[in-house]
Amino acid sequence: MQPAKYTHLIKQVAAELGFSFCGISKAEFLKEEAPQLEAWLKRGYQGKMSYLENHFDKRLDPTLLVQGAKSVVSLIYNYFPEKDLAVEGNLKVAKYAYGEDYHFVVKDKLKIFLERLQAEAGEINGRAFVDSAPVMERAWAKRSGLGWIGKNSLLLNKQMGSFFFLAELIIDLKLEYDDPVKDYCGTCTACMDACPTDAIAQPYVVDGSRCISYFTIELKEEIPADVKGKFENWVFGCDICQDVCPWNSFSKPHRESRFEAHTDLEKMSTQDWKEITDEVFQKLFRHSAVKRTKLEGLKRNIRFITGE
Structure with a gap:
């Protein structure tokens, strides 16, 4: 009865902590994903994100991250905002970066989750991950029934679309495992058709080196001239393939106060963006993921889009 008892406890704690969904899968080698990851890297779709080439084995085997790992607990945390600040004609920031950096939140x-588990189940060996280690989070979320991988390579959930963060607990506790769900993309190609840089190379395969998010966040050098005029005013990240996805019509606003945007962010005009100072940058994005680009990176993106 222990696996059933602890599975129930985990799902209960997940709900209490504000996670929208919780799924559990067996911690084992990702046999199906191994050749896919290898092919993706060989095509150079990682661009300058060389860190994606590191720890190949660890990405595919959770037991190399947590000794004796038996279960991967996958979690969904909603970030869909009450108000979309992306206004036509103005410069835009991806919704996930409106408020405080999700890594911290x-x-x-x-x-707290791990502490609660250890209090109830005793000494558990485990680690928590939020997009900060070699964990193939979408693969695990798919295995645990949280959704399916869409043609834009993001996890899609039937009840809430894709505007959410994924997180994992890899633990050495045997649990009851969930079953995967089917793919509900059907013949829809909305995300592929909408991408202005043709980053979705083929259904379910994204060329990361062509993605607007890559150019505006990950790329540290000058943005290539061949994508000029194709950013649709996105200066940090991009929501295009998510905004057009029919499943995101089911998105509902989050209830996380730490994800609320600074009140001045909505008031930023294109001119304000062009003239952004370090003081304004720090005020608007003090705890935001936008700090990843630093002010100079953000200014580079603004110049690239406005031509000034």
Whole structure:
């Protein structure tokens, strides 16, 4: 009865901590994903994100991350905002970066999660992950029935679309495992048709080196001239393939106060963006994921789009 008892406990704690969904899968080598990852890297779709080439084995085998790992607990945390600040004609920031950096917000919750588990189940060996280690989070979320991988390579959930963060607990506790769900993309190609840089190379395969999010966040050098005029005013990240996805019509606003945007962010005009100072940058994005680009990176993106 222990696996059933602890599975129930985990799902209960997940709900109490504000996670929208929780699924569990067996911690084992990702046999199906191994050749896919290898082919993706060989095509150079990682661009300058060389860190994706590291720890190949660890990405595919959770037991190399947590000794004796038996279960991967996958979690969904909603970030869909009450108001979409992306206004036509103005410069835009991806919804996930409106408020406080999700790494901190979700990691805080996972820390409490592990503490609760250890209090109930005794000494558990485990680690928490929020997009910060070699964990193939979408593969695990798919295995645990949280959704299916869409043609834009994001996890899609029938009840809430894709505007959410994924997180994992890899633990050495045997649990009851969930079953995967089927793919509900059907013949829809909305995300592929909408991508202005043709980053979705083929259904379910994204060329990361062509993605607007890659150019505006990951790429540290000058943005290539061949994509000029194709960013549709996105200066940090991009939501195009998610905004057009029919499943995101089911998105509902989050209830996380730490994800609320600074009140001045909505008021930023294109001119304000062009003239952004370090003081304004720090005020708007003090705890935001936008700090990843630093002010100079953001200014580079603004110049690339406005031509000034």
